[in-house]
Amino acid sequence: MQTWYAFLTGPALWVTFVVFLGGLGVRLAFLYGLSRERDRVFYNHMDWRWAFKSIVHWLLPWGSASMRLQPVFSAVFIVFHVGLLAVPLFLSAHNLLWDRAFGVSLWSMSDAWADGLTMVVLACGLFLGIRRLVRPEVRILTTAWDFTLLTLTLAPFVTGFLAYRQWGPYEVMMVLHVLSGEILLVLIPFTKLGHMVLFFFTRAFIGFEMGARRGARAW
Amino acid sequence: MSHQAAAVEPGNVEVHPVDVKKIQQILEANNGARIRTWLSICSRCGLCAESCFFYLAHNRNPRLSPAYKFKATLGELYQRRGHVDWDFLHRCADIVWGECTTCKRCSMYCPFGIDVATLIATTRTILYSQGITPQGLARAVVNYRKTGNQMGMSTEDFVDTCEWMAEESQDEIKGVTIPIDKKGAKYMYTVNPREPMFYPQDLAMAAKILTVAEEDWTMPSTGWDCTNLPMFAGDRALAGQVVRTMYEKAVELGVQAILITECGHAYRSALFEGPYLAGYPDGKPPVPIVHSVQLFYEYIRDGRLRIDPAKRLKEPVTYQDPCNVSRNGGLWEEGRKLVQFLAEDFRDMHPNRDHNHCCGGGGGYIPMGPEYKARRMASGRVKAEQIRATGAKIVITPCHNCFDQISDLNKEYQLGVKVMSLKEIICELMVVPEKFQPEDNGGDEEQT
Ligand code: SF4
Ligand code: SF4
Ligand code: SF4
Numbered sequence: 001m002q003t004w005y006a007f008l009t010g011p012a013l014w015v016t017f018v019v020f021l022g023g024l025g026v027r028l029a030f031l032y033g034l035s036r037e038r039d040r041v042f043y044n045h046m047d048w049r050w051a052f053k054s055i056v057h058w059l060l061p062w063g064s065a066s067m068r069l070q071p072v073f074s075a076v077f078i079v080f081h082v083g084l085l086a087v088p089l090f091l092s093a094h095n096l097l098w099d100r101a102f103g104v105s106l107w108s109m110s111d112a113w114a115d116g117l118t119m120v121v122l123a124c125g126l127f128l129g130i131r132r133l134v135r136p137e138v139r140i141l142t143t144a145w146d147f148t149l150l151t152l153t154l155a156p157f158v159t160g161f162l163a164y165r166q167w168g169p170y171e172v173m174m175v176l177h178v179l180s181g182e183i184l185l186v187l188i189p190f191t192k193l194g195h196m197v198l199f200f201f202t203r204a205f206i207g208f209e210m211g212a213r214r215g216a217r218a219w
Numbered sequence: 220m221s222h223q224a225a226a227v228e229p230g231n232v233e234v235h236p237v238d239v240k241k242i243q244q245i246l247e248a249n250n251g252a253r254i255r256t257w258l259s260i261c262s263r264c265g266l267c268a269e270s271c272f273f274y275l276a277h278n279r280n281p282r283l284s285p286a287y288k289f290k291a292t293l294g295e296l297y298q299r300r301g302h303v304d305w306d307f308l309h310r311c312a313d314i315v316w317g318e319c320t321t322c323k324r325c326s327m328y329c330p331f332g333i334d335v336a337t338l339i340a341t342t343r344t345i346l347y348s349q350g351i352t353p354q355g356l357a358r359a360v361v362n363y364r365k366t367g368n369q370m371g372m373s374t375e376d377f378v379d380t381c382e383w384m385a386e387e388s389q390d391e392i393k394g395v396t397i398p399i400d401k402k403g404a405k406y407m408y409t410v411n412p413r414e415p416m417f418y419p420q421d422l423a424m425a426a427k428i429l430t431v432a433e434e435d436w437t438m439p440s441t442g443w444d445c446t447n448l449p450m451f452a453g454d455r456a457l458a459g460q461v462v463r464t465m466y467e468k469a470v471e472l473g474v475q476a477i478l479i480t481e482c483g484h485a486y487r488s489a490l491f492e493g494p495y496l497a498g499y500p501d502g503k504p505p506v507p508i509v510h511s512v513q514l515f516y517e518y519i520r521d522g523r524l525r526i527d528p529a530k531r532l533k534e535p536v537t538y539q540d541p542c543n544v545s546r547n548g549g550l551w552e553e554g555r556k557l558v559q560f561l562a563e564d565f566r567d568m569h570p571n572r573d574h575n576h577c578c579g580g581g582g583g584y585i586p587m588g589p590e591y592k593a594r595r596m597a598s599g600r601v602k603a604e605q606i607r608a609t610g611a612k613i614v615i616t617p618c619h620n621c622f623d624q625i626s627d628l629n630k631e632y633q634l635g636v637k638v639m640s641l642k643e644i645i646c647e648l649m650v651v652p653e654k655f656q657p658e659d660n661g662g663d664e665e666q667t
Contacts, residue, residue: 031252038251041495044502058330065574066328069269077264137274138265140281141290146263195260199331202256206332210323213491214549216573218327 001171008178009097016182023189024197031201042205047212054207055200057219064219073131076124083121087114087157088181111164118161125154149191155180237308241348242301249341250297257333258294261286267335270328272576272601273318285325288314289338296345312351315342317594320582321451322542327574340453347453355588356452363457367464368444369586370412378440380415384423388430392655395430397422401437406478406509407469408438409445411485411619424642425480428515431655432523436478442468445479447488447496451583455496462493462504469506476507478514481640483543483618484581486510491547512544512617515641516553519560525650526560532644536562537611539602539625540575541618551575558615561644566609578602578616580624596631599624603632614638 035042057063067074088094092108099105109117129150132142159177162168188196203218210218268274268284277283282291292311296303321336329335346352352360362371381397388395398404408429414421429436442465449457469477479486488496490508499505518524538558545551551572559565568575579599584591602625606614614625614636625638 031256034250034255035252039253040500041502042253054332064328064330065570066266066270066330069328070266073266135265136281137268137279137284137287138263140284141261141263141265141286143263192260192262195262195331198256198260202253202260202331202333205253206326206334209334210327210332210546210573214547214573216327216546216549218332 001175004175005171005178008175008182012182013178016185020185020188023186024194027189027194028197031198042208045208045212047208050207050211051204052207054211054218055203057217058199058203066219076127079120080124080128083117083124084153087117087121087160090114091160115161115164118157118164121157122154122161125150125157149187149193152180152184152187153193156184237304238349239301239303242296242303242345245341245345245348246297246301249344253334254293254338254341257331257338258289258297260331261290261333262330264330267325267329267333270325271319272322272324272579273598275576276579276598276600283318285319285329285335286333288319289333289335289342292342293338293345296342308346308349308351311342312346312353315339315346316353316583316587317591318598320542320577320579320584322577322581323547324542324574324576327546340450343451343453344455345453352452352454353583353587354590355586356448356583359448359586360452360454360457363444363449363461367441367461368412369446369448370416372412372416374440377415377443380419381422381438384419385426388423388427390657392427392430392651393657394655395423395426397426398437400440400472403473404437405435405475406437406514407472407474407476408436408478408480409443409465409485409489410438410480411446411482412444413619414480421480421640421642424646425511427646428518428524428642428649431649431651432518437472437474439465439468439472442466445477445485445489446482447484447493448583448586450488450492450496451484451586458488459493459496459498462488463497465489466493466497466505474506476509477504479508479510481511481617481619481642483541483548483620487543487547510544510548510550510617512550512554512557512641515645516557519557519645524645526645526648527650530648532562532613532648533564534612535564535566535610536613536615537566537568537606537609539568539578539606539614539616539618539621540572541616541621542575542577542581544617545575546573549573554617557641561615561641561648562613566611568605568609576601576605578621578624578628580620580627585620585623592627595624596627599628600632603628603634606634606636607632612636615641615644617641 061078062068062071062074090106090109091114092111095105095108132138132146156177159173159180163170163173163177187193206218210216263286265284265286267286271283271285274280274283281287292314319339321339323336326332326334359369362369365371366373378399381399385395385397408425445465447458447461449461465477477489479489490504494502494504519526536558538554540551540554544554579595579602584595616622616625617640622638622640628634629636629638
């Protein structure tokens, strides 16, 4: 287990970061090139103010008419995303690793907070999974891959949570934790999880298209 | 939801195999950054469902959610790289013509702003390339190709109608003319062919308003049809040609702007989609495009036309935002203010403005013909309920398709309303200055 752990937090971690950042970079560069060639409409009607408004309204809780129509889902969805980003970035154990690797670290949240937030993320994930099954308009769109991705997204949280509590075999949990985190990062650039960065571009576009050209609020 | 075969193909295409190569070409040509990104990041969250009136009108049938519609059509076409059969294409036709009016409301409700209308329009292009398009649109396409307008009207007939209407109007307003091909006029007025064809009084009303406002205007003898049904049929090349003819005529006449009649999709085509369809790289039409809602609003706001306060409509009035004038045209405030000049008791629908629902007559639905009427009535339920809730007795709408659809809904749902266009009301309510009053009319009318 030790060697596995060492491998995963050593060379494998570097590879993961390279694939994650590089993959997103390549995907963006590719789409940029393609858009220059085929999506003139994007550049012809560019307007930063509308792009900004369009993005901000969808980042603010209930900032859009659509979110207000489904307040519960929106709340879950916001908390889920906050947790997804905050726990891995601000967990103190991760910050120790950042420090060791790069000599810099971010602000750390207390372990109690991280623990609580992890449970919240898991609960939200469960809610989203159940919603996929019970709401007909979501079920009809859902494929096995959606559940797979949701499971993979939650896996680092489940394993991290279990490891922190020392439930189950700790070392195995840690290995699974790192492994699942790495799998997730590697998948982001190549799946719908790419929305992590692509969101900003599609929202900017609809801001140009509906807002800058017609003045309509796309939120 | 009825799933009767909705699309009809001109000619017997079924004996041929599907032209997969052709489909692949269109898929490739459209595989830009936008469509690629939209199709790949849709999170299948279902948030868009609630925004679509088809979904709402059919008791939240999940097959009518925007995301399902584009996944089951274009999404699938990309996934299968165009290797599909006739059955599949007919199912697509049923969805893209029978279940979406490309009103773009859903793109305002999707977290990623996925522009479903563009995905649906692309699918229509693919189907058209295989000879599949609704009969009504197929007929219009033939007419455009032959005569440059959707109803196959000849230039002589059109010019005759204009002259006839100008003459008729002189009984009411002195000096009304309909100038044809006048060079250097300020506005080149373009219309929906159903006006000269079936409702010539619409031409007369426009002429009266423009005369009283002392406008410098003209009607072109060609390129006067501002509608664009090939755009809805999926014939992009022809759609481009139709707008190009109109633009080029405006440039040839040296007018300052093209004025669009009370039609929704004509405005969307002329101002937003037309330049791309016609291949103008900067996406801008060669002359400014003005919708009559805008112009009429300015006339009344600036006092160029005066409304007789005593004649203002007393009954409750509501305003139908045509998607292509409001959400997709940006003129919701102008439309509302204009109506408030004309009516004492204005009641807004909810939701309204850029978030208003499509009436269910857009996207080519009306000209698609009687085969689609039952579905059109069923999906218009949302609009009927919106109208009923206002308690209005008059529905004003500056779009021919909305006009027809709401007139049909009025009967179907017994709304007890009267549907009117702006021109009609303005003509009734405007103060006619003395110099425009015909001699034999005495002095008993209001004077300015
Ligand atoms: S709201 Fe947008 S992301 Fe969600 S299912 Fe609909 S199209 Fe897809
Ligand atoms: S464009 Fe309009 S009709 Fe089509 S799916 Fe979206 S909301 Fe429904
Ligand atoms: S028919 Fe009217 S409401 Fe419907 S799409 Fe056209 S303009 Fe929109």
